[in-house]
Amino acid sequence: MSFDTPDPPAYGATLTIDLAALVSNWRLLGRRAGTEAGAVVKADAYGIGIEPAVTALARAGCRNFFVAHLSEGVRARKVAPEATVYILNGLLPGSCGLYAEHALSPVLGSHEELLEWASFRQTGAKVRPAALHVDTAMNRLGLWPGEGLNLAREKSGAIAAADIGLVMSHFASSEDEADPANARQIAAFAEIAAAFPGLPASLKNSSGHFLKDCPSYQLTRPGYALYGGNPTPGKPNPMQPVVGLEATIIQTRVVEAGTQVGYNGRWTAGSRRKLATICLGYADGYPRNASWTDTATGGSALVGGVTCPFVGSVSMDLIIIDVTEAPEGSAVRGAPVTLIGGPLDLEAVGAGARTIGYEILTSLGRRYRRRYVGL
Incomplete structure (x- = not known):
């Protein structure tokens, strides 16, 4: 399969993308984490192209992909029919049918999203399990930690009805290993993960793979480092250029x-x-x-x-x-x-x-x- 642009003389510049290096970076991060590594392929796989990036990573064994928008998820699904594809930006109102049509998994980060998704599932729609996003520092998307803990204490209700398959949070400053916010987030998420026993959890982003005392849990979510970006600013880059x-x-x-x-x-x-x-x-x-x-x-x-x-x-x-x-x-x-x-x-x-x-x-x-x- 070729993703090359034809007719080289028609272009003034050439972008060369090394998919073998992409896969090598993914494998390195998985080995470092000692657990399964997913792949963040949002923003057209950080500019290199969703289709070629997902194709290469899926062939190498990657089973979990993360994108920002539904449209990106649809593209990823076409070249990775068996993978789990999570939509990080949450559940837009009225979009449940598209998730069902393309077998995509929303990352739910509010009570409103949980209730809409649970209600849709109760219609008998066939959907993939969703992820639950608990905000531990960013104040951007996600449930407050207290909200997440309260939901975990419920034996039934929105969490059960939503069929959650993953609980996750996102680092705010993991590229700065000296930032005390990292330790606070690690501790806050440990409490959240413990409140959902038996449920896979995910915290590490690219730089999170290089933080001391950060658990890998069951799944990591590298992005920038996959594409050759340095996850350890100020130190030699451990990743291959892509x-x-x-x-x-x-x-x-x-x-x-x-x-x-x-x-x-x-x-x-x-x-x-x-x-x-x-x-x-x-x-x-x-x-x-x-x-x-x-x-x-x-x-x-x-x-x-x-x-x-x-x-x-x-x-x-x-x-x-x-x-x-x-x-x-x-x-x-x-x-x-x-x-x-x-x-x-x-x-x-x-x-x-x-x-x-x-x-x-x-x-x-x-x-x-x-x-x-x-x-």
Whole structure:
């Protein structure tokens, strides 16, 4: 099965996605947890594509997937017919029929959702078990811990009628192992999990796999780390890179000192410089915040293995790079430059654009030629 985009010359940039590395990262996290690892494949599998990501992970043995929206769940179901697919964003009013039609599992996080789901099940509809989300810190979605404990004490009622198959919570600061909120969440969820004996539980996200004294329970939910993001900021990345991005130089020119470059002339050459323009811009999902101006640093690219800074504003379809220091012959029309890869990992690219690697991944555009390897 091929998920590649055809006709390479029709695209100005190529996104290479290593599905073997994706699977390797999933296996590493499962081994580290010592229990079953699911996979969070929301946001089009963090930008790499739900269908290829779920296909590769399901073939490797992944049995539980987590998405944000029903539409994403429908896509995952088509390529993983036997898996359990959870919808993290909860039960939208009136959506129960779609869950039944596509055999999807809602993550219920309020009494209203519990009651609507339980009522739907009582009609005799054939549905998969739901998950129960108890909020232990985020104040975003989920039942209050006290509400979860009260429901657990009921021998019948909404919990029994809803057929809960998993209880879960979500870390707020697991990437910062020194944050005392982690220990509070671990303790709060331990109480919740104990109140539902015999029910599988899930707490660990990507960074949670690397927290001391954090139980793995029966299922973990890695996301960012699967795709090569560093779950241990400030330390060496234990994950394999999954994505690489290359663009093509379409034109070069030499400018003299004092020349203003790009929209509104926001960067001025301090000396004679060689510039190269590539076919990639913010319409391709590369942040405009990566612009390099006279007063702010920004993103960069690898040209002939040398890091070369962007100059001027990232525009809709184009970026200008200062290739003065690139090796002779490497910065010519038609030559490739690397935007993600090698030392320009997701964290470095995110920092250059004054954002985070998560945003870089999930913004990957649809105008790239996509090349999948390792499946």
